[in-house]
Structures are given as C-alpha cells and as structure tokens.
Amino acid sequence: MAGDQSPQRNGRPDGNESGAGQGWVAMSYLISGIAVWGFIGWLVDRWLGLGGVAIAIGSLVGAAGGVYLILRRLGSP
Amino acid sequence: MGGDAVVAETVVLAQDDLPFPPSVEDFYLPGLFGAYPWITKFTLLVWLAVAAIIIFFLVAYRKPKLVPTFGQWIAESIYGFARKNIAEDLIGHEGVRFAPYLASLFCFILLTNLFGIIPFIQISPNSHIAFPIVLAVISYVLFNYVGIRRYGFARYMKNSLILPAPFFVQPILIPIEFVSTFLIRPFTLAVRLFANMFAGHVILLVFTLGGVVLFNADSIFVKPISLVSWAMAIALTFLEALVAILQAYVFVVLTASYVSGALAEEH
Numbered sequence: 001m002a003g004d005q006s007p008q009r010n011g012r013p014d015g016n017e018s019g020a021g022q023g024w025v026a027m028s029y030l031i032s033g034i035a036v037w038g039f040i041g042w043l044v045d046r047w048l049g050l051g052g053v054a055i056a057i058g059s060l061v062g063a064a065g066g067v068y069l070i071l072r073r074l075g076s077p
Numbered sequence: 078m079g080g081d082a083v084v085a086e087t088v089v090l091a092q093d094d095l096p097f098p099p100s101v102e103d104f105y106l107p108g109l110f111g112a113y114p115w116i117t118k119f120t121l122l123v124w125l126a127v128a129a130i131i132i133f134f135l136v137a138y139r140k141p142k143l144v145p146t147f148g149q150w151i152a153e154s155i156y157g158f159a160r161k162n163i164a165e166d167l168i169g170h171e172g173v174r175f176a177p178y179l180a181s182l183f184c185f186i187l188l189t190n191l192f193g194i195i196p197f198i199q200i201s202p203n204s205h206i207a208f209p210i211v212l213a214v215i216s217y218v219l220f221n222y223v224g225i226r227r228y229g230f231a232r233y234m235k236n237s238l239i240l241p242a243p244f245f246v247q248p249i250l251i252p253i254e255f256v257s258t259f260l261i262r263p264f265t266l267a268v269r270l271f272a273n274m275f276a277g278h279v280i281l282l283v284f285t286l287g288g289v290v291l292f293n294a295d296s297i298f299v300k301p302i303s304l305v306s307w308a309m310a311i312a313l314t315f316l317e318a319l320v321a322i323l324q325a326y327v328f329v330v331l332t333a334s335y336v337s338g339a340l341a342e343e344h
Binding site for chain 1: 167240241242246249250252253254256257260261262265327330331334
C-alpha cells in the first residue's frame with residue numbers, strides 16, 4: 001500500500017482534479033465572467049445612457065476573460 | 078366528448094379535493110405542535126438523519142472484526158470511499174484529515190436526499206433552501222479557513238485571485254476570479270443541491286397527485302390514464318434515487334476540490 005503513493009499527487013488543481021470539478025470550474029468562470037463584466041457594462045450604460053452598447057461590450061469582454069481563465073487554469077501548461 | 082371539456086372537469090375536480098397542481102407553498106411545512114412553527118417535519122427528519130448516522134457508525138465500529146460483518150463492511154466502504162476516492166484523490170496526502178468531514182457530509186446529504194423517496198417520509202429537507210445553504214456555508218467557511226491558515230490572508234487572496242498573466246489583463250481577470258471563487262461557489266453549491274431535490278419532489282407530486290386527479294375524473298376515458306401517471310411516478314422514484322446519490326457525491330467532490338484549490342501552491 002505504501003508503494004503506490006504517487007508523489008505528484010499533492011493537490012495541485014492543474015493536473016489531477018476530477019472531471020466534474022474541472023467542469024464546474026469552467027462553467028463558473030464563464031458565467032461569472034459574463035455576469036461581472038455585463039453588470040459593470042450595465043452600470044456604465046446607466047451612467048452614460050448608451051442604450052445597451054456598454055452591456056454588449058462588457059459581456060463580450062467578460063466572456064473572453066472567462067475563456068482566458070479557463071485556458072490558463074485548466075489547459076495544458 | 079371534446080378535449081377541452083375533459084380538461085375543464087379534471088381541473089374543477091382538482092380544485093375541491095387535492096392541492097393540485099403542486100406549488101412552492103407545499104414546501105413550507107406547518108409546525109407539528111400547534112402554532113409553534115419551529116419544529117416541522119424537516120426538523121424531525123434532520124434529527125432523525127443525524128441520529129441514524131451516529132448510531133449506525135457507532136454500532137458498526139463497536140466491535141470491529143478482521144472479517145467484517147455486513148454493517149461494518151458498509152461503514153468501512155463509505156468511509157473508505159470518502160477517504161481514498163475523494164479526499165486522497167482530490168486533495169492529496171493531507172486530504173486524509175478532511176476525510177471525516179467529507180464522509181459525514183456525504184452520509185448526511187445522502188440520507189436526507191434519500192428521505193425524498195422513502196415511503197411515508199417522501200420529502201427531503203434539502204428541498205428547502207435553508208438546509209443546503211447551511212451545508213454550503215460550512216464548506217465555504219472550511220475551504221477559506223484552511224487556505225487562510227496555511228498562507229495568511231494576503232497570500233491566500235493572491236493565490237486565489239492572481240494568475241500569471243500579462244499585467245494589462247489582470248483588471249479584467251481579477252473581478253471574474255473573485256466572483257467565481259467567493260460568490261458563485263457557495264451559491265451554486267447550495268442551489269444545485271436544493272434545486273435537484275426541489276424539482277424531484279415537485280415531479281413526484283405532479284405524477285402522483287396527477288394520477289389521483291385523473292382517476293377522480295368523471296369521464297371513463299380519462300380514468301385509465303391515471304395508471305400511466307402512477308407508473309411514471311414509480312419510474313421517476315428510481316430516477317430520484319440516482320439523483321440523490323449523485324447530488325450527495327457532487328456536493329462532497331466539489332467541497333474537496335475547493336479545499337484542494339485553497340491548499341494548492343500558487344497557480
């Protein structure tokens with residue numbers, strides 16, 4: 001039993017997290033990316049009265065940021 | 078006989094003898110002792126679950142044998158599963174010290190979820206949002222506490238919020254990381270469990286009560302359809318058993334993976 005302790009299992013999120021865990025991480029990055037920057041866009045929209053343009057830009061920036069985070073955190077190093 | 082007429086008469090029938098269709102109100106159970114609202118069926122079920130788990134593990138481990146009895150085998154399998162397949166696989170060697178929490182959490186959620194399909198109990202405390210919220214708060218406090226104790230507050234925040242990325246994208250990424258780690262995690266942890274158990278209970282209510290409503294319908298052509306409805310209710314009960322196990326597992330796996338993330342070196 002003591003022989004099969006693989007030394008790289010030290011809890012790094014990069015390689016050996018479970019599939020379900022990775023899926024939820026990816027989903028929460030995407031959702032929170034769009035939600036956060038969409039919300040900031042909405043605030044800017046309210047402030048400047050742009051009629052929705054800022055929300056669109058914010059959501060796109062947030063989605064791009066979310067995808068970037070997924071790639072950095074879950075993609076191969 | 079037109080379809081409209083059938084629908085009209087079943088609905089009229091439903092209104093005077095059954096709470097059909099089911100609504101959110103069905104989940105706000107009345108107090109068991111008169112007007113005193115603090116002890117409901119949910120409260121009793123939670124106590125029952127805690128007592129059952131404590132008694133089961135005490136009895137199973139009281140006289141451990143080298144060749145385990147059936148109860149001991151079940152208890153050892155559950156704990157071994159939480160320890161090897163969840164704690165050690167996700168957190169690593171130091172995950173062993175979280176195994177008792179993860180195993181208790183798994184047993185508690187599994188048992189309370191299964192209350193949703195056990196005859197004569199047939200509702201899970203987890204289908205009321207309050208209980209999943211408390212469970213999620215415990216896990217949330219746990220993973221943040223563990224991370225802060227290991228690294229200190231500032232470094233823990235830096236570990237969780239800042240990725241090695243060009244400095245000009247950091248302002249975009251940090252709010253996303255913050256919301257995803259500190260707001261969405263506890264929220265989804267609670268809502269995922271709650272929504273699954275709530276929806277499961279509503280579905281079973283719809284098919285069971287719907288069968289009764291169909292059976293009470295005046296039209297002889299409508300009555301047999303109630304059998305289909307009850308058959309669906311039985312089939313969905315098995316599906317709910319699967320959902321109960323799966324959601325308990327998912328909750329524990331995510332807790333373990335959050336703890337693992339909090340303990341990990343910087344990314």
